[in-house]
Amino acid sequence: MEHLKPQSPEPLLTLSGVHTHIGQYHILQGVDLTVPRGGMSILLGRNGAGKTTTLRTIMGLWKASAGSIVFDGRDITRMSTPDIARLGIAYVPESMAVFSDLTVRENLYLAARKGALDEARVDWICGFFPALKKFWNYPAGNLSGGQKQMVAIARAIVEPRKLLLVDEPTKGLAPAIVGSLMAAFRELKDTNTTILLVEQNFNFVRTLGDTVGVMDDGRVVHAGSMPALANDEELQQRLLGLSLDSHQ
Known part of the structure; x- marks a missing residue:
């Protein structure tokens, strides 16, 4: 008797033929992207390829001019950003967006949907980022770039989320902080x-990534497993023009 393989679960997020215009510029030109449930999906590509625009379009900050975005079985293409966030999606932009005049505690409090902080979850987050407790009552605007990035990520995960969109979290960070981010992402998985992570630190993503999409000129030109790309130098050269092994 033939044994049938169990069908894989439906992906959590699917972009189909997504186009995005920003003013007169046609940035996304038919993006097809599938994000499986669980694990980490990576978006790679040169600057200007459309990676950040993809995250912002998913979040509803920029509206798709064509195509569809389906999250957890629901079409969110035309939904507002607050409604998308309520479905369980959080976004950490590259700009390390924090409320500068508010303390670290107040920044996290505003992100707590229940109007109160889950102290156990805060302790869990601070286990990765001890500086948060150290500067708990300091204005977030007084922190360093790396510390602000910690606050931004902590805000995004202070409540459980189904999907976390993160734009280049390691940019400009010290190696020790990158290590803390790696530990946090491993536990989140x-x-x-x-x-869904946009990142240029190849050593970081090859360690954590499960699946990968490579973007060029507003399209996804390659999709597959991250280990397959990390172990195929010829494919790296063809898609990225470099070897992941040379970027430690």
């Missing part, structure tokens, strides 16, 4: 949080 074990808590039913799916992560």
Whole structure:
């Protein structure tokens, strides 16, 4: 008797033929992207390829001019950003967006949907980023760039999320802080949080990534497993013009 393989679960997020215009510029030109449930999906590509625009379009900050975005079985293409966030999607922009005049605690409090902080979850987050407790009552605007990035990520995960969109979290960060981010993302992957990450630190993503999409000129030109790309130098050269092994 033939044994049938179990069908894989439906992906958490699917972009189909997504186009995005910003003013007169046609940035996304038919993006097809599938993000499986669980684990970490990576978006690679040169500057200007459309990676950040893809994240912002998913979040509803920029509206798709064509195509569809389906999250957890629901079409979110025309939904507002607050409604998208309520479905369980959080976005950490590259700009390390924090409320500068508010303390670290107040920044996290504003992100707590229940109007109160889950102290156990805060302790869990601070286990990765001890500086948050050290500067708990300091204005976030007084922190360093790396510390602000910690606050931005902590804000995004202070409540459980289904999907976390993160734009270049390691940019400009010290190696020790990058190590803390790596530990945090590893644990998040074990808590039913799916992560879609835009990143240029190849050593970082090859360690954490499960699947990968490579963008060029507003399209996804390659999709597959991250280990397959990391272990195929010829494919790296063809898609990225460099070897991941040379970027430690």
